Amino acid sequence: MTEIADVVQVTVNVADTRVTQAGFGTPLIFDLIASSVFSERVRLYPNLAAVAVDFADTTKVYKAAAAIFAQERAPTSIKVGRRDSGDASHTAALNAIEAEDSDFYAIITAYRASADLTEIAAWVETRSKIFLASSEDADVLTVVTTDVLSLMAAQAYNRTAYIWHHQSGVDVTGAGYTITSGVINVNEVAHGLRVGDPVTFSASTGISIDGNNTVASVVDADNFTCATTAADEAGPDTVTYFARYTFPEAAWAGYMLPSDPGSETWFGKTLTGIVATDKTLITPTEEATVLGKSGNLYTPLGGVGHTHTGAMVSDRFIDIQRGIDWTEARIGEGIANRLLNEPKIPYTDAGVSIFHADIAEVMDLGFANNLFGPLLDDSGDLYRINIPKVADQLTADRAARYFPGITVEAQLAGAVHTLEITVNAQV
Secondary structure, eight states, X not given: OOBHHHHOOOOOOTTOOOOOTGGGGOEEEEEEOOTTTOSSSEEEESSHHHHHHHSOTTSHHHHHHHHHHTSTTOOSOEXXXXXXXXXXXXXXXHHHHHHHXXXXXXXEESOOSHHHHHHHHHHHTTTTOEEEEEEOOGGGGSSOSOSHHHHHHHTTOSSEEEEEOTTSOOOBTTBOOOOOSEEEEEOSOEEOOOTTOOXXXXXXXXXXXXXXXXXXXXXXXXXOTTOOOOOOXXXXXXXXXXXXXXXXXXXXXXXXXXXXXXXXXXTTOOOTTOOOOOTTXXXXXXXXXXXXXXXXXXXXXXXXXXXXXOBOTTSOBHHHHHHHHHHHHHHHHHHHHHHHHSSOOOXXXXXXXXXHHHHHHHHHHHHHTTSEEOOSSSSOXXXXXXXXXXXXXXXXXXXXXOOOOOEEEEEEOOOOOOOOOOOOOOO
């Protein structure tokens, strides 16, 4: 049995800053932003129209925000965190953002390069937040272990979820993705581009792949990247190209963050505005490879796109981690308020018993939200709160007014993602 005490250690510090109830539904978009756009490190936006005041609809920040707000139950607001051009690293920028405003939960970023994503993931792992990373890195689809997903999974990060998507975007050194969808004519040799290989565009050479003047395999009429086509070396050939950065991870966050933490699985969700990666773009073997590396995908099921598997790169499900963070924050918040507002909590059995009610209030709400289920030990208990006797505490701890050893036994409810049904029909 998995007990909450195995994964949650609540440390109450009266001066500590934790994510508020509202903050658990707030995503932050992190990108390099000029101080001329806004000078502060964090700016709150209540809707997409407000985002449009600062960011053109061709920018990545706007596209990420649009993906969030497009969902049927989008957050009431989002935040944008600014990396300054003078920051030494992503870590330095995120530290500055956190120092100004730490009340957000899920980080979304326009960065796609492996080094960028792994640095952000390392920073998030030490916070009570989560990171939703995405790219269309072709190496993620292969058995190599040097790709971004494998590198993060090797660290067993509990706070980073990675979703591979064919229209996510790939950072190319020295080249950006400011292109838009369209059709061009080229006179170049056909090239078998893998889904996810970086593609840049040049007015003089047409399509360039990693700097080589070759024609990419192109998209079909629906603007899927990397479908196949025949190309005549003598040309000209018509090539349809697609502007990436549709931000599936932002759409996923937009759909899920408004739900109560831990109450819903992130599996099986249909995202507005995101094209599912079908079998023409990812083979069953490649799909199994991504999932085997602890990644997520957005693929069709019954003709409708759905997310799977809804897990962090450590294989811990996203709803479980979010529920754990919520439990820790709410118990800590309740007890801190008690310590601050009561004239005195006596260091007696009767005195410390008051904490039972504060913990139980959070556990009851978690149970109502399906974060927790009944204990599986046939006791009939929903959970058990164990508060040690004062007589069992160390003299030194009593002298220091420190009361350790309170534990909570609880069962994580989990969720059903797959099942097996056998029908025995008789004639």
